[in-house]
Amino acid sequence: MHSPLSSFTIPLILLVQSYGVSAASWGYGYNDGPQTWKGDCQTGLRQTPIDIRTMDTDYALMDRVNFIGYDQVDEVTMQNNGHTVATAGFTEWKNPPYVSGGALQGKYFLQQFHLHWGKKDHEGSEHKIGGLSYPAELHLVHLKEGLTITEAMNKSDGLAVVGVFLNIAESGEPLAAMADKLDDVIYAGNETDIDRFRPRSLLPSVTDAFYRYEGSLTTPGCSEAVQWIVLAEPITITRKQLDQLRKIRNMEGEEHEKNFRPTFPLNGRRIRFRPAQYDRLRFCSSSYSLSFFITVLSTLLAKIIF
Known part of the structure; x- marks a missing residue:
């Protein structure tokens, strides 16, 4: 298949290396956690994640989000980068998946997806709904058509990230292909191929309802370049799969206590909500x-x- 370098150039930039921020210089612990991150992470006014509350939300007449090419099945590579488990390789598919609609201006091509979680069931997701958290959250990262990653980082709409909440249930179908390989990426730097992967499996059956707002990456340097789409409907994860995630090790070889960033104020932003029945x-x-x-x-x- 593709080489690891070509597969993970963009994911590594997005997740562990923004404008000179090295993978080893930040984490989620007491000494290197979000409270120590520099630049926009501390001074930005459009930071992510946020707490999605009714009082900050307006109904909006937006088109559905179109997930084009998400039903394809092809090969991808999953890697433990020391901060999360990221899966990439979509840009090398014959017909790379992309999203459009949902008040986005243009096409945004899928680069990678990754997960955030915690040690306890009442925390783990980066976004909150009315002050409450899900045990995990999945982010599908997309790059706007025609832009390089450097150009995208300097535009408020350079990236589009689709957030999907995970709820504990009996069905583990959404993460089944990924879960089968999690034991191969326990330690930072480990990677493995998934031969047959279908992105649509990561989405809920109903994607019509979603929240929209302008925000940032949730990792250093927290660039305010993201159009966020947070799906209202969660997908499911089994207790066993969640336990597998919680065994993933960080840069220090320790299990993550958490790998999610705390929420930030809206600072005047409004959240748009598209109900499913619209x-x-x-x-x-x-x-x-x-x-x-x-x-x-x-x-x-x-x-x-x-």
């Missing part, structure tokens, strides 16, 4: 139009009154 044809119907008009009017009145 449909242009239904919106044209009188009953749906009236219902939606009442919802919008109520939101506006609440803002004026309070």
Whole structure:
């Protein structure tokens, strides 16, 4: 297959090396954790993750997100980079997967995906919903068509990241292909190939409902170059698969206590929400139009009154 260098050039830049930040210079511990990260990580005003709360959210008329080429099956490479487990190789497929729609301007090609988790079930996801966390969160990282990674880092819409929450359940189908290989990447620097991988398996059955906001990477240097799409519907992970994730080792050879960043204030940003039931044809119907008009009017009145 492809060489590890070509597969992971972009993922490594995105995850462990932004503008001179080396893999070994940061982590999630007391001495090297998020509280010590420099630059935009400390001073940026559009940082990620955030706590998605009703009071900060507006209903928005956005198209669905189109996941093009996500049903393909091909080979990818999974690597433990010392901070997470990242899977890449999609850019070398004959028809690389990409996303469009969802208020994105253009096509964004899938570069890699990775996971965040914690040691306890009540924490692990980077984003929160009303102050509550899921036990893990998956990020699908996309690069805007026509841009280099350096160019993308300097644009507010250079990257599009799709966040997917993971909830503990009996079904482990979404992560099955990946879970079968997790034991091969326990230690930092380990990597392995997955012969047959279908990106669509990482998405919930319903992707119509999602949250949209402008934010940043959640790792150094926290570049504010990301259009975030956080899917409202989670996928499932089994207790066994979650235990496998929790055995992954960091740069020091220790199991991660956590590898998620704390949430940040919105600083004036608003979160847009597309409900699953929104449909242009239904919106044209009188009953749906009236219902939606009442919802919008109520939101506006609440803002004026309070």
